[in-house]
Amino acid sequence: MAAPGGAANCEDFAEFQELLRVMRTIDDRIVHELNTTIPTASFVGKIDAGQTCKELYQSLMDAHTSRERIIKNCIAQTSSVVKTLREEREKAQDDVALLKQLRKEQTKLKLMQSELNVEEVVNDRSWKVFNERCRIHYKPPKSQ
Numbered sequence: 001m002a003a004p005g006g007a008a009n010c011e012d013f014a015e016f017q018e019l020l021r022v023m024r025t026i027d028d029r030i031v032h033e034l035n036t037t038i039p040t041a042s043f044v045g046k047i048d049a050g051q052t053c054k055e056l057y058q059s060l061m062d063a064h065t066s067r068e069r070i071i072k073n074c075i076a077q078t079s080s081v082v083k084t085l086r087e088e089r090e091k092a093q094d095d096v097a098l099l100k101q102l103r104k105e106q107t108k109l110k111l112m113q114s115e116l117n118v119e120e121v122v123n124d125r126s127w128k129v130f131n132e133r134c135r136i137h138y139k140p141p142k143s144q
Contacts, residue, residue: 013112030129031129034056037052072116
């Protein structure tokens with residue numbers, strides 16, 4: 001499996017999903033992270049909540065950007081494979097193995113495209129929680 005910053009293996013969908021699962025750890029643990037790092041009213045002077053929220057914001061942005069890039073890259077690679085197989089299929093319409101391979105790649109492409117929807121839900125949830133807890137401590141740039 002590739003490192004979160006590197007290129008993903010788009011050939012094996014299970015490996016692709018596992019990479020995304022590992023990369024979504026920051027989103028899965030955001031509530032815990034905020035509860036342990038953002039102070040309650042009684043501890044407000046002991047921790048710089050603004051800096052903590054700023055760092056968390058940057059971590060979330062980096063994670064979301066890298067996951068989106070990996071998903072879109074794999075969709076593009078798989079789309080290219082599907083296109084090539086379709087062209088081969090038109091030349092050899094009786095090739096059953098080619099048809100099976102084409103269907104397999106089309107299914108994988110649909111699953112990868114559905115990961116974009118999953119990514120949107122995960123990101124929306126993370127931003128909602130982030131904004132609820134950090135809005136008084138840190139104002140992110142308007143790009144979000």
